[in-house]
Amino acid sequence: MKIKEIIVVEGRDDTARVKMAVDADTIETNGSAIGDTVIQQVRLAQETRGVIILTDPDFPGEKIRKTIAEAVPGCKHAFLPKHLAKAKRDKGIGVEHASLDSIRECLAHVHEEMEESESDITLDDLFDAGLIGGEASKRRRERLGVLLNIGYTNAKQLQKRLHMFQITKHDFIAALKTVMQEEADE
Incomplete structure (x- = not known):
């Protein structure tokens, strides 16, 4: 390669x-x-x-x-x-x-890297998904970072990186579903 x-x-x-x-x-x-x-x-x-x-x-x-x-x-x-x-x-x-x-x-x-744009992924979406402020938040962010190929982020960086790399809400939700399904299967 x-x-x-x-x-x-x-x-x-x-x-x-x-x-x-x-x-x-x-x-x-x-x-x-x-x-x-x-x-x-x-x-x-x-x-x-x-x-x-x-x-x-x-x-x-x-x-x-x-x-x-x-x-x-x-x-x-x-x-x-x-x-x-x-x-x-x-x-x-x-x-x-x-x-x-x-x-x-x-x-x-x-x-x-793109200029940061307004994204349709809100801070409320991150809270609702348990990616910020919960017991499993760090583990979920780690897995989400792997699935979206954006690396690990802390809570403060997550929304910025989602915007910076223009991750769509559709791709975010699909990756989040995978994270939640993996948790349910454990």
């Missing part, structure tokens, strides 16, 4: 793993303290070939994703679910621990 866009990852181990999974070029941020040089590289990549941000599914990875997306608008986003990025024997979480198939799968379902 050849990827036209340049993939932004956190470090060397992520680059090695991505290159084992797909034919692609990468830019490494080398941690969450992203310097001007990296931002300039990402800007140039976005202008010439496009960019896909693929960071670890953890707090530092989300911080890197947000920093780059704010500095370089229009990036695409690939999300690797936490459960697919865990190392054996609890040695960490990250792109470098994911299977090659998991990396290929998340790169096959990238989302293009």
Whole structure:
């Protein structure tokens, strides 16, 4: 699988793993303290070939994703679910621990960042669905993020990400039905 866009990852181990999974070029941020040089590289990549941000599914990875997306608008986003990025024997979480198939799968379902638009998915919809403020909310958001390929979000980020990636109410409801059916089957 050849990827036209340049993939932004956190470090060397992520680059090695991505290159084992797909034919692609990468830019490494080398941690969450992203310097001007990296931002300039990402800007140039976005202008010439496009960019896909693929960071670890953890707090530092989300911080890197947000920093780059704010500095370089229009990036695409690939999300690797936490459960697919865990190392054996609890040695960490990250792109470098994911299977090659998991990396290929998340790169096959990238989302293009759009200007946030008004969505027909309201805050009330999120409350009514038990995605905010309930005992099972976090687990439901995690599963919804996997099904919609938008990554895990906290309650505050969920509506923003649904709008940013223009998830339709139809797709939201379909994914939510799957989440609820899985809960009922447990």
